[in-house]
Amino acid sequence: MHKVVILGGGFGGLYTAQALRRAPADVTMIDRRNFHLFQPLLYQVATGSLSPGEIASPLRAILHKQAHTRVLLGKAVDLDPERRRLILSDEEIDYDTLVVSTGSKTSYFGHDEWASIAPGLKTIEDATRIRHKILFGFEAAEREPDPEKRRAWLTFVVVGAGPTGVELAGALGEIARDTLKNEFRSIRPRDARILLLDGSPRVLPPYPEALSHAAEKLLIGLGVRARNNVKVIGIDADGVNLQTHQGVERIQAKTVIWAAGVRATSFGKVLENRCGASLDRTGRVMVEPDLTVHGHPYIFVIGDLANLQQDGRTLPGVAPVAMQQGRYVAKAIQARIYNKGVKPFRYFDKGSLAVIGRAAAVAHVRKVDLHGFIAWIVWLFVHLMYIVEFENRVLVFIQWGFQYLTFNRGARLITGELEGAQPPGRVRDRQ
Amino acid sequence: MHKVVILGGGFGGLYTAQALRRAPADVTMIDRRNFHLFQPLLYQVATGSLSPGEIASPLRAILHKQAHTRVLLGKAVDLDPERRRLILSDEEIDYDTLVVSTGSKTSYFGHDEWASIAPGLKTIEDATRIRHKILFGFEAAEREPDPEKRRAWLTFVVVGAGPTGVELAGALGEIARDTLKNEFRSIRPRDARILLLDGSPRVLPPYPEALSHAAEKLLIGLGVRARNNVKVIGIDADGVNLQTHQGVERIQAKTVIWAAGVRATSFGKVLENRCGASLDRTGRVMVEPDLTVHGHPYIFVIGDLANLQQDGRTLPGVAPVAMQQGRYVAKAIQARIYNKGVKPFRYFDKGSLAVIGRAAAVAHVRKVDLHGFIAWIVWLFVHLMYIVEFENRVLVFIQWGFQYLTFNRGARLITGELEGAQPPGRVRDRQ
Numbered sequence: 001m002h003k004v005v006i007l008g009g010g011f012g013g014l015y016t017a018q019a020l021r022r023a024p025a026d027v028t029m030i031d032r033r034n035f036h037l038f039q040p041l042l043y044q045v046a047t048g049s050l051s052p053g054e055i056a057s058p059l060r061a062i063l064h065k066q067a068h069t070r071v072l073l074g075k076a077v078d079l080d081p082e083r084r085r086l087i088l089s090d091e092e093i094d095y096d097t098l099v100v101s102t103g104s105k106t107s108y109f110g111h112d113e114w115a116s117i118a119p120g121l122k123t124i125e126d127a128t129r130i131r132h133k134i135l136f137g138f139e140a141a142e143r144e145p146d147p148e149k150r151r152a153w154l155t156f157v158v159v160g161a162g163p164t165g166v167e168l169a170g171a172l173g174e175i176a177r178d179t180l181k182n183e184f185r186s187i188r189p190r191d192a193r194i195l196l197l198d199g200s201p202r203v204l205p206p207y208p209e210a211l212s213h214a215a216e217k218l219l220i221g222l223g224v225r226a227r228n229n230v231k232v233i234g235i236d237a238d239g240v241n242l243q244t245h246q247g248v249e250r251i252q253a254k255t256v257i258w259a260a261g262v263r264a265t266s267f268g269k270v271l272e273n274r275c276g277a278s279l280d281r282t283g284r285v286m287v288e289p290d291l292t293v294h295g296h297p298y299i300f301v302i303g304d305l306a307n308l309q310q311d312g313r314t315l316p317g318v319a320p321v322a323m324q325q326g327r328y329v330a331k332a333i334q335a336r337i338y339n340k341g342v343k344p345f346r347y348f349d350k351g352s353l354a355v356i357g358r359a360a361a362v363a364h365v366r367k368v369d370l371h372g373f374i375a376w377i378v379w380l381f382v383h384l385m386y387i388v389e390f391e392n393r394v395l396v397f398i399q400w401g402f403q404y405l406t407f408n409r410g411a412r413l414i415t416g417e418l419e420g421a422q423p424p425g426r427v428r429d430r431q
Numbered sequence: 432m433h434k435v436v437i438l439g440g441g442f443g444g445l446y447t448a449q450a451l452r453r454a455p456a457d458v459t460m461i462d463r464r465n466f467h468l469f470q471p472l473l474y475q476v477a478t479g480s481l482s483p484g485e486i487a488s489p490l491r492a493i494l495h496k497q498a499h500t501r502v503l504l505g506k507a508v509d510l511d512p513e514r515r516r517l518i519l520s521d522e523e524i525d526y527d528t529l530v531v532s533t534g535s536k537t538s539y540f541g542h543d544e545w546a547s548i549a550p551g552l553k554t555i556e557d558a559t560r561i562r563h564k565i566l567f568g569f570e571a572a573e574r575e576p577d578p579e580k581r582r583a584w585l586t587f588v589v590v591g592a593g594p595t596g597v598e599l600a601g602a603l604g605e606i607a608r609d610t611l612k613n614e615f616r617s618i619r620p621r622d623a624r625i626l627l628l629d630g631s632p633r634v635l636p637p638y639p640e641a642l643s644h645a646a647e648k649l650l651i652g653l654g655v656r657a658r659n660n661v662k663v664i665g666i667d668a669d670g671v672n673l674q675t676h677q678g679v680e681r682i683q684a685k686t687v688i689w690a691a692g693v694r695a696t697s698f699g700k701v702l703e704n705r706c707g708a709s710l711d712r713t714g715r716v717m718v719e720p721d722l723t724v725h726g727h728p729y730i731f732v733i734g735d736l737a738n739l740q741q742d743g744r745t746l747p748g749v750a751p752v753a754m755q756q757g758r759y760v761a762k763a764i765q766a767r768i769y770n771k772g773v774k775p776f777r778y779f780d781k782g783s784l785a786v787i788g789r790a791a792a793v794a795h796v797r798k799v800d801l802h803g804f805i806a807w808i809v810w811l812f813v814h815l816m817y818i819v820e821f822e823n824r825v826l827v828f829i830q831w832g833f834q835y836l837t838f839n840r841g842a843r844l845i846t847g848e849l850e851g852a853q854p855p856g857r858v859r860d861r862q
């Protein structure tokens with residue numbers, strides 16, 4: 001049987017595997033993690049609304065009914081395209097068709113030293129680390145007698161005003177205004193300063209201008225201050241240095257979250273070295289209209305790792321693109337097996353959605369712009385619908401219901417240790 | 432106002448604080464963690480049934496309506512009983528009455544070097560670590576071509592056949608038999624060998640003998656082999672050495688979980704040094720009939736840290752004892768404020784319950800012994816009832832429902848890194 005190897009169990013890889021359900025092919029799904037992560041809700045783990053298990057589903061559980069599909073926990077390190085062989089860290093696997101969907105990771109634009117201070121939001125571990133930092137900030141402020149230091153603990157900086165940054169900042173605003181209300185005795189959580197920094201002239205740069213302004217207004221209502229046209233030039237354990245039109249500025253802040261950029265994962269480099277694939281500036285693989293690597297019709301690259309131009313623009317690194325590409329690749333593989341042709345891939349853009357907070361979102365659907373409550377209902381519905389397991393859908397729905405009614409966030413746990421350059425804080429540093 | 436300082440937000444401390452709701456007292460709750468953990472269900476996090484957030488509740492959220500109660504994240508390091516002052520790592524706090532309920536921690540009986548290989552089950556981090564080890568064992572076995580090594584990956588050893596050990600072993604049995612069924616292609620998960628080791632002649636030693644035998648039968652039904660009368664004399668990354676009646680025996684096993692013992696937390700030592708408290712063999716503080724430290728009527732010690740004799744036996748370190756002691760102390764404090772007397776504490780034993788698996792539990796309620804389905808229903812009901820937050824009660828109930836119907840465990844995530852002596856395994860060691 002035709003052997004399909006899929007590298008990566010994100011939206012692209014998982015949708016490929018699922019769409020190959022009835023194909024006469026042996027499918028092997030390889031991922032370094034044993035679960036599919038519903039990335040669009042990861043910020044809700046980082047802000048204490050949901051638990052990791054509720055937005056992650058074991059790949060084996062999702063695919064166990066597909067008898068011709070196997071799941072392997074492993075890491076791909078190299079490729080031999082002539083022999084059609086994928087090289088894992090401890091094994092080699094033959095393929096007839098390879099689908100690479102390893103996605104993207106946080107990029108600090110050459111400042112990797114910021115990673116230990118300002119976590120990005122790509123993995124479950126990132127999310128629990130951010131949760132730890134946010135909640136610990138309030139705890140440390142409660143115990144800090146010095147007003148200046150207290151202010152630094154109560155200053156939260158989100159770098160990058162794309163959808164993730166806006167979602168994080170909005171959730172932070174709600175935590176400070178609603179969730180933690182009446183829970184502290186020495187501080188007022190709503191005194192927290194939440195700053196959303198971006199180099200662009202407005203938040204949500206890829207959205208229509210009117211929606212950016214609507215989003216900014218909604219953020220102000222939550223106590224978030226969006227500072228546009230500023231460039232972060234330094235991050236350390238005590239704050240951020242900014243380049244503004246007026247010059248260099250210092251912000252004292254104990255909590256900095258990085259939502260400013262991603263770059264392709266490193267398997268793109270392997271494709272460059274072994275297949276002569278061309279990479280773009282952020283490491284993505286330039287793919288053919290049928291999502292294959294030039295000169296290698298049996299290697300597909302999809303999702304965040306692929307750079308495909310459509311109508312003169314690169315498709316964005318969002319879940320719907322990966323899902324549609326996954327389904328397309330499954331179709332293309334089956335067409336080949338039956339010796340049929342297939343049209344080039346074309347992304348059908350159903351629209352963009354970004355949530356800011358309770359009853360507050362912006363949506364750009366076809367030619368229609370929505371904001372406020374209606375956009376939020378659309379957002380809720382769409383996200384619930386795409387969560388992979390029915391059980392998780394129920395769990396998330398219930399928690400959203402509770403949160404809507406009580407303003408509480410049930411998963412507000414400070415767990416694990418903070419490592420790296422982050423100072424452990426007053427409460428912990430003498431332990 | 433009378434200042435009550437409570438050290439530790441487990442069952443003892445939390446029930447004290449809640450029972451002081453209407454007392455004319457300033458209450459300060461100090462804990463190193465920001466949440467109350469519902470310990471009795473921690474094994475379900477370790478075995479992928481529940482997520483951490485579902486059995487943990489932020490202390491601030493629980494207590495925020497009590498305006499005279501404050502919560503501090505901090506660690507107590509010393510005590511000055513003359514000045515009635517508790518010394519934290521970074522601050523000193525005055526009290527009129529001190530309630531110490533810092534609980535117990537895993538004890539390796541002098542073999543602390545085993546801790547990095549065989550995690551105990553006391554914290555959220557322990558639970559996710561055990562979950563990682565268990566799931567990774569099956570993943571590594573799926574990729575291991577050598578039959579002997581594969582067998583070691585598929586051998587799971589639980590040391591200690593008390594309630595926690597029995598619960599873990601039973602859940603492991605269900606994972607191997609039901610949850611993972613059809614999910615692997617190279618191994619049969621039900622071939623996993625699950626061993627439950629104990630030095631006593633039977634499992635659940637404190638239970639009536641008939642129930643121990645019933646439990647053992649239920650365990651056998653799940654594929655768990657209980658080996659009694661054996662003593663663990665060595666644990667390393669590849670297995671366990673046992674002392675049996677026949678001599679020394681070696682078991683090759685990549686996953687070892689420690690459920691064999693606990694000892695008191697270190698604040699007992701502080702009470703010994705500063706108040707002349709006497710400690711028992713496991714570090715527990717011998718308390719007066721009113722739960723105070725001898726000669727220190729303003730220092731109460733409750734829960735797992737306290738050793739109280741009742742009818743010639745030490746009360747067990749279980750949640751109901753801590754809860755009742757917490758309520759008693761709150762009453763005693765209020766009685767003093769109003770210059771009233773209070774009778775000595777007396778534990779009312781409602782019975783013991785241990786769950787083994789699906790529709791399988793044993794219960795010893797008053798003079799009645801139950802096992803099987805009825806005991807399981809009692810167990811379900813009691814545990815749901817005591818979960819602190821209503822939201823978590825709903826979430827847990829729903830997940831149990833799904834698990835009952837589908838045999839799936841939704842929170843089967845391999846997260847975090849395994850540190851220490853545990854070899855990273857084939858899949859990871861060359862990365």
